[in-house]
Amino acid sequence: MHATRRYWITIGLVAVLTVATVLTARPLVGLGAALIGAVLLAYQYIFIHALARTVEGLTVEIFTGRDSILTDETTTVILRVADHVGSPLALAVEARPPVGARLTGTRDVSLGADETDHEAQTEFEVTWPVTGTFEFDRPQLAVADRYGLFEEQLPIDARSSPTVTVEPHRPQEMHVGSGGERIGAAYGEHEAMAIGSGLEPDVLREYTTGDSAARIDWKTTARMNSAYVREYETDTDRETVILMDTRESMTAGPPGETKLDYARQVGIALADNAHEFNDPLGLYVVTDEGLATRFKPAANRHQYITIKERIRDLEGVTEADPASPGRTQAAARRATNQLTDQSPFARRLRPFLEEQTTRIQQIDHDPLVRTIRSHIRPLQGAIWTAIVTDDTNRAELQEAVSLARRGNDHVMVFLAPSVLFESGGLSDVAGAYDRYLEFEEFRRQLSRMHRVTVFEMGPGDRLETILTSGARLYRDRTRQPQSSTP
């Protein structure tokens, strides 16, 4: 409760009358002070009572047009306030969007003390420049009594308040598949690969001693003239581990369509899938400096949301990118070394830079291999590893995939072919086609490994151009020597 100037002036009157009482030795004057003091206490009490009633009878609702938007997009937000008790106080309610959101327009509504209409609403626009999941803070209520003696501001609960998920811009032509063919199913779906008595029918086999009679498939038995049982795929909690590569090679490609932009979408889809099936989910992010993020597999809502946010926030950082919001380890080291002075600024900043230097676990070379060897292989239980990377370090990737196939574990690899992200467009389509064939050969080589599935990911339009134009050019080139032969 905030007392206004008018309140303090009135308190001043009480003080003057009290002093006058003592100076003149007339108790009757003091009665005036008591009267004014008593009426002030009564106003204060009635203000508190009215305020409590107002808070209980006030309905605040905040709506947004969309709950999921892309960065830098704008949503319209509606703030609606209804006073169900006819508050005698003048009040204003303010919506409080998350810090960082940009506002246009008035985000508060007012209800006067004398108004008969006790509903009001306002619309304002919010632009979201930062990715992530954001919740509106509790709305702020400001009230004043009609006598101008007291004011108060307090947060109140909103009956409905939106949670907005801001996602980075997606590449326009997303392609995930193999040999130029898109995969139909959602990537990330996986089989349990353990046979038992689950729900999904898997294989038929001849009845053997010890099988339960209930599992006999009578139709097949009648057709084959011998007893057959049907095996079902068991439901297992297969742990999903996503290994994201964010090294410098992943930043290749035009802005908004780099390898990392595609990798991010694949990563989010994988995380979504694990979330949908309640599979325990883990995340490991490899940068040029080593392992930057490590989430051991867990199956709880917080883990799914945090991992998806981490993937959304992934940035490929290069030394030659001064505008990048991130900082490489070397750059952090340089900055720390430059802070030699003892100014308050340097003292305040130094621990953050030093922390960043120590936060990343340094791995000198082959960080994918080292990460799998040190962190993923020791994990208990069945692991389904998804490696999202490119084809730059092929030998390393081959070793990493081999290591990830421990026991009966399956590995899924999402590869961004470098040929689809080369700068300078597709001026040399034939050359690009050759390089794509080379990539495809590598992909097939990986796919031939047992329990390994490899997909390509990248811009579908570029791939189509390479495959159609390149194949035609290639045919022409092979025909030419034949036709010139006498």
Added chain:
Amino acid sequence: MSTDHTTTESTTAADETVTESDSETDDATTETTAANGTANRDTELSAPSVSTQRSQQIQLIGLLGLGIVAAGFWLVAEWIGLLAVVIIGLTWYVLSSAYAVAIGHAMFLPVASRSLILEPAVLVAELGLIILLLAPAITTGAPERFIGAFLVSLIGLSGLAAGAYWWSDRLWIGAAVLIGVLGLAGYGLYRYEQVRLGLVDTETETESESESAAGRIDSESTHTEDPI
């Protein structure tokens, strides 16, 4: 920012001052909001400014109170008493009822005794001043509650002050008790409001909150992201 829905027209000079300054504040914040588009916490919320214009009902009750005051003062000092009532009436009209009550008691000085016992004529005038003071109760939305709170406060304040004076036979002690009790009661109500509306923000609570927040972060890092 805050739209002024209520009229700022006022009949008293003091009220005009208040409403004008409020209007200026509102204009300034409105401009800030319109020009922002960049940040969302750079403006300060304020309740709409309130019209302090007296309603017709309050004026009628106030005039009734003034009439009773006039009767009391006539009994005390006849024509000179009526002159005092004119001054009280003008103060009430130009300033507020609290000022009128203060002036009214100042007018008692020439006739008041050193005793705690009030003469019947003074009692009549006091009744008129109380009516003048309580006239706005009709617009509080809960007049019975307001008058009840006023009576309890008045009995408490004046009773304790008079008791202290009677017990010590020193007027300054009675005056000090009056001010002290008023301050304690005001602060007590302030704390009551903080507790009732859940606005208590003690240091201990802040510390425990920050500790629990740190605990949350620790447990999160234990169960989700491992330290590398």
